[in-house]
Amino acid sequence: MAQEADHPSGADGPHGADGRARARIDAALDERRRSFLRMVSHELRTPLNSILGFSEILTSELYGPLGTPQYKEYAEIIHGSGQKLLKLVNQVLEIARLEGNTIDFDVGPESLDAALDDVLMALNTELETRSVRVNVTDRGQLPAVTADGRGLRSVLTQLIHNAIVFSPEGGEVTVTAEPHGGDVDIVIRDHGDGIDPDDLGRLMAPFEQGENALTRKGEGAGLGLPIADLTCTAMGGRLRLTSAPGQGMTATARLAAAR
Template sequence: MTRAAFQTVVPFEPPGPLQDQAAAERRAIFDEQKKSFLRMVSHELRTPLNAVIGFSEILACELYGPLGSPQYREYAEHILASGHKLLTIVNQVLEIARLEGHAADMGLGPEALDHALEDTLEQLSVDLRETGVSIDIGDDTALPSVMADGRGLRTMLFNLLQNAVTWSPAGGVVTVSASPRAGMIDIVIRDSGPGVDPADIPRLLKPFEQGQCPLTRKANGAGLGLPIVEALSGAMGGGLEIISASGEGLTARLSLPAA
């Protein structure tokens, strides 16, 4: 007698309501664990970084008196700049982890683009001052409102504008405009930088990818800005389109539902 004679065919049974409920409960527990982990990591990384930034700022401005040698002030300024750069990268890494792990909490509601842009430009004030790049908001009238998460909207605008400022030539101009289209608002940000080959655009939308050769690029960073914008815009019912060509600058079109 062959082994086949003893084999029993077990018919496939689709999961029932109890199995579905148990799987949903496990997913909910896992999602909550991811959120707790990210909150813990966020606190443990940001707290010492904020201390480094705060104390180095006090030293750099010699708040309690001169430090002595001018080199000490220069070193404090380097520590301050490095702290800000590291904090930006930490924030980006945590943001992409939240988005890819579906652990980001979104509170969608009407958001005024005017106010969001004003907040973003204030964050970029140091970069704008150091590079001499100016921001030209094309329409003098009030910009439209969008349906978005307030924090997420400012994160997207910051990443797109910082990218545009970084790649613009010294004294260049970055233009910003917003217009309605089929129930959406298109926020268009254009720079006058070197641009990228269209074939490279899909690569730049992947985490930790960067423009230009790593040995020759002028900007440092983790390559997370554009992927964060794409993920956030998708989570809000919108999208991101990048248009560019070598030597012709880069245009980012962020589309979000109209409020």
């Protein structure tokens, strides 16, 4: 004779009443997080876009000269400050989405060559300002990876920008893509001052500005590397940093090779 289960009908369990209730609660919380982030994004970006737009009009003297030269200088300062603030807002919202798992990644085959072309074009101003060269080994013949297109570009942007900032003026950043079993290691090396290996873990924490040359050297809130790390993880990969004083830093983003 078949034995009856000890728990009553409709009992707890991952597929029971409690499990379904938990799933509904989680879904509701997830939607509330998404709604909150949409609201914050709109309420912060809308006035910032106005500040940027009107300061551009003043700087270009679109409707006539401003008069006293200082006014144009002040408008340029307002515009530059607005750009920095907008970048910070975007990064904070990105961290919140990644930590709250509210970003829906569409993972599939992605061309590393195409992604790097887009990223290097976007970073052209920074490259020219610091006279830094980016040397991509085997450019045009890089392997494809399994990733979200936007997420891949975000990782590459954060890591290459970080390498540019901490490279010596006139220096070089190298980018290689190395097969590793069923994965691809995207390796980005700079030749800056480097950092003590014991401090590397702290650089993955949001807003971390450790007491060392690497984090004191440039502006920013310390969000680039955490964004790259969380994005790699969300796409099924991982990010690893290696460095030593006087030997620059190497960031290795490992993603699955395209199937």
